[in-house]
Every structure is written in C-alpha cells, then in structure tokens.
Amino acid sequence: MPEQKETLEYDVLVVGGGIAGGESALNLANIGYKVLLLEKELTIGGKMILLSKVFPTLDCAACITTPKVSEISRHPNITIFTSTVAKKINKIAEHRFEAVILKKPRYVNVPDCTGCQLCEEACPVSVTDQYQYGLVGRKAAYIPFSIASPRAAAIDIDNCTLCGACERACPTKCIDFTQTEEEYLVKVKSVVVATGFNLFDPLKIPRYGFGKFKNVITSMQMERQLAPTRPFNTILRPGDGKMPDNIAYVLCTGSRDKTVGNPICSQICCMYSIKQAQLLMGALPMADITIYYLHIRAFGKGFNEFYAQAQDMGVEFVKGKVGKITENEDGNLILRYEDIESGVVKEAEHDMVVLSVGVLPNMEISETFENKNLELDPFNFVGQPDILASPAKTSIEGVFVAGTASGPMDIPDSILSGGAASAETTSYLRRASL
C-alpha cells in the first residue's frame, strides 16, 4: 500500500506537463491561481522538448521549450509533481473536484541533487535510453537528458542492482533508496486535461520490417538524431553506423489506415517529414532524400511555401504508399510501391528508411474520472461537445482539454489550445467567486 500523505488544495489541477499543459498552467498561474501540474515522466516539456526544430520556421524547438519550462518550474503559483499520475478524479459539486494522485519514487531527493552526473559514472548498469528512443544506452542511475526539468538524477529501480555505487559517489548524499510510493488527496476547483498523444508503434505493420531491419527507424528516432542534444552528433544509420546518403520517408505509417484502427490523418507527419528532409540536407549535404506520400497536406500558415522550399532544395517527392520493405545483405532496404503518376509498380533501394509514424490517442485519462464520464470522440481523443464555440469544454463542466489530448495538432495549435483551455478555466473559476 502506498503511503497516504496529507491533503493538498489548489485552484486548478493540470494533468500533463507537455507544451499544452505547461502553457495552460503558466497562464493560470500568472492570473494568480494556484496550479498543481502533474507529469508522469521524470521531466516536464512533453514531446516538444525532445524535438530538433519546428516547422515551418525552423526555429530550435529546445530554444522555445526550455525558457518556458524554466518559467513554469520557477513560478511561485505552480507546483510540479513529476513521476506522478492521477489515479482517480471525482466531481463532488460545481467547482469542487477531488483527485487521488500517485507519486512514484524517484529515489533521489530532487532539491539536493546538483546534476553533477557522478552517480551516472559510478553506476555499472547499462540499459537502452527511452528518451533517445532506443538509439543509445544510459545508466540505471541517470539524468533523463541535459535539458530535462528538473535536471536531477533518478534511479531506474527496475534495472538497478542495488549495488550502492551511486549512493557512495553522490557528493550531496541525495540518493535515498527508502523512498516509497506516495498518495495524495488533492482538492481543486477545476481540472485541465493535457495528456497528449501516443506515437504509433510501427511493429503493428510487420511488412515495414521495423524491429527486424535495423536501418528502418521511426521519425522520432530521426528527430533525436537531428536535435541539439542528439546522441551521435551526426546522422548514422543504426545497423552499422554508416552515414546514410539515400534516405526514404514513408508517410502515413499508422495514419489514415483502417487496418491499424486509425483512420484519420495525424496532421503533423507531412510537415515534420518535410522539415527533417530539409535538416538532413543541411546535415548530410550529399544525401538524397525521397518522401513517399499519399497526399501532401500543407495547410497551415507558411506550410505550402515550406513544402515548395523542400522541393526546390532537391527533396524528391514520390506519390505512392510503400507496400512492403525488404532488406538486402548490406543492410540497404528495398521499398516496393506503386508510382501513382505512371501507375507502375516499382522498387527502390535506400540505405535508411524513416517511418513517419502517426498520432494515436492517449485514452487512460478517461478512466480516471469516476463519478462523471469524460466522453471520448469516435477516434478516442477527448471529446469536444462544443468544438466551434468553446473548444476546450469537455463533457464534464469544469474539466477542460488542452493540446493533442483532443486530437492531432501541431505545436502552434497546441499552444493556442492550451491558451484557450486556460481562458475557459478562468471564466469557470470566476463564476465560482461571483
């Protein structure tokens, strides 16, 4: 049984510390509301903090995220709980919600940790690094990544051998193996759901060979290779460490595909693939980049110009869905597709394939609402009963939705959505004090 701690009281509970949840929390805190921000990972910043650059401006994603994240973590009105999930949320009355939250032990006393990384050096256990999407390894005692917030160590207890090397190495004695799970009862007046999305797992499409062919990677893995905090400091294909010079993108991997249960467009893959193609042309000037697409959806501000720019830079766009991928002995990959322009089935060889994986709903949150039903839309994103007039409203009055929890969207839209959720939350809270 987790240890039951004291009852906490806030104005708003924000579930999810990505860019949308962070934006909501920051706006609410600036108005003066006390906000509790829950994040299930070790660090806030969500998926955006892991990205390379953003489309269509090619601004550095970390340079936008880190100041925001640091503002959120230093804000006097915001309390952040990392490694924490909401177990159940009940609506007692209008403006009265009670939530039970579960904080998993980090085995590190965060305020005392200086981020010196001596524990990492001392730890003898190596495992794959989930924040680098399996491209490299990390230790069992580790700092998630250099721009994590909090930038503090954590112990991966599932892989820890309890040798105590980190404890002995730690200069501030902040490692504490006696920590246990803690449960809190939280009383709030309103809830913002900003639980984000999951990436499509390409193992579900075995004919693309992901997991079997080492040089078939996901777009998130490529994103890590291009990010400022990238693991290799250059672009390498995982099979043999060769610098690729002929890279293919397979769009609509797990999007607009009824056979994998996701019939809708993910809205971001066309653009992030075009962005990555442009970045790759900078990183590997001699490389050929081919994007296999069904339809290019460049609908946002500046998107079509960005697409045209990629074409001008020499990115090749081939209309046709890749049907299957096979591997050569040298690790190169053969893509079989129908060239829709000519109506002829063709095969092309590439030395690295990037699967542009789509956006899937993160459904867990709807189960945490106990006495009221948080309705989902037909595609299992959080439903928006009044999507045109009041997009942040959900089926429960007083619970608002922000960002990709309500459906696929890009970063500017997520931030807009976070802003809308904070505004609607404010108006709901103001009604309480009238």
Add this chain to the structure above:
Amino acid sequence: MAKINPEFTKELKSYGAFDVNACYNCGNCTAVCSLSDEENSFPRKMIRLSVLGLEEDIQMSLDPWLCYYCGECSTTCPRQAEPGELMMSLRRWLISKYDWTGLSGLLYKSFTASLTAFIILATGVLWFAAYQGFNPEKLLHYGHYFEMIAIAFVFAFILLPDIIRMWWFTFSKEHSKIPLSAYTKAIGDLFVHMFTQKRTLGCDDSQVRWFEHLILVFGYLLLLFTTVFLDWFGTNNTFVIALGYIESAIIFVVTFIFVLSRVKKEKEVSKHSHPSDWFFVIWLFLMGFTAFFVRLFIDINILNTNIWLYVLHLIVLVQWALLIVPFGKWTHFLYRSFAMYFIRVKSLNTK
C-alpha cells in the same frame, strides 16, 4: 472519347464488389501484390477504372485474370476497399461480357434466376427419368450419351464463341496488327498455364492452395476422361475402375476442404463467397461424391435397386454441365490460361 458509365460501381456490387469508392489511390494494393510487376501493375488501376466507370478499358484488360486472389491487398488496404474482391467481381463481370448468350450475367446478378435454372434442369432430368420408367440400363446409357453431347455442344456453341469474343475485346485496338507468328509462338504458354496454373505459385500464401487446385484440376479432367471415353460406369477393367475411384475421391475431398474454409472464413480468399462460388464448390463436391457412390453401388450390385442415386448424379451432372461449366466459375480455367496466352502474344508483338 471514352464512354463513362456512372452507375458502374453500383452494377459491380451485384457481382460481389464492396465499397470501391472508398479507395484513395495510395497504390498499397499494387505494391503488396506479389504477382504485380512493371508490365502488369494491378489491382489499383482496375479500381480506378471501375470508379470512373470506364467499361471499355476494363473490357479490354486482362489484369483481372492475372490475380489469383491471395487476399493480401484486401488484408492490408488502408481504406478497406477490398481490392481482392473487386478483382473477383471484375472476373465475373468479364465472364458475363465474354458470354454471347447473356446468361452468365443473369445468373451472376440474380440468385433467383440461378435457383430457377437449377430447378428447371432438375425437373427436366426427373421428368426424363420418369419417362424412361427409371430403368437403370436406359438411364446409364443416356447419361453416358448426354456427357458426350453436352461436352461437344457447350464447347462448340458457348465456350468457343466466348473465347473468340474475349480475343476480340482484348485486342480491340490491334486486331490486324498482330502477325500470326506471334499466336503460334506463344501457344505453348496456353497449355502450360492451363495445366499447371504455375502463376499461383507466385502468390505469397499459396503453395498449398496451388497444390490443392492442381490435383483438383487433374482429378477433374481425368475423371471426365475416364467417365466419357473409358466409360467408367460401364467398364469391367479393374484399372479403369480403380482410377475412377481415386479421381472422384480426390474431387470430393479437395472440394470438401474448400467448402469448409469458405464456411470458416479464416483466410482472406475465403472470406467473401458469392452464390456462384458456393455453386461451384458444392456442385463439384456433389459430382465427385455421387460418381464415387454410383460406381460403388454398381460394384456391390445394388444400383438397380437404388436407381435414385444415379438420378441424383444425373441431376448434378446436368446442372454442372449446362450451367456452371458454360456460364459459371468453371470458365476461369479457360479464361485464365487464355489471358496468359494473349499477354504473351502482346509482348511478342511489342518486341
């Protein structure tokens, strides 16, 4: 100027097709198809032509005959537009176009018409048997004659003209341009494909399916030969008798497996069954089954007292020979091999 039939996809539905309008032209079906190649890329092109209602182009095309329906395209179609089933429907549609009598189309489109035709033939046979006083000797005699006459008639008046029509449609743009030498040079392909169906081996799934099909075709053709030319039901030759038993057993065992998989619907290829598919497998099963027992009854000398069995066999045989063979799925056997032949002729000509 191309003629467009805007109702074409609606019409195709009565031949078994699904919602082909769901297709968004990604080409996944063509890319996953292991039989599709640079010369003949399908099935997406066929879907496109169907959606546009370009009947003449479809009528000219041999692509539907190149598909052996492993079902991979349907399993992986992101729009679940069932391209595999569309190809099957187009084969039915093409059969009805090739058929000069128009009966194929009627039987494919209307289950009632099929049922009526089956009942009329059954009644006819019963009436004839009654007219002969259910005399076993006479019935066996006429049954044997019927087989020979039916084969000659169906081939000369239905199948031959239909194949000529198939040729006419296929080469509608180049009838006179192809030299005779191309036809003679390619003739080997016709027989190779007719008797081996080796193209099925190219399908990812179907080493077993190919084998089942092959022994079924051989069993069927040999049984035809054994009953018609070696007079299986009348002979005393032990070798011929044993041969007939084996052939008919092969037919009913393999077709039983086929019926079972159509009931179970586990494989993509057996998920969707048009009435014509059921007729084909069930009647072939009944043919093998009743033939086997007719001979068995002769051998243990109880046929004379159980003539109902032979009458039943005759009903099945007549329905098979006059409905399923000329107008039904049996014609796949011919059209598939002729399609391969015509493709070879075309490629010889372009070279």
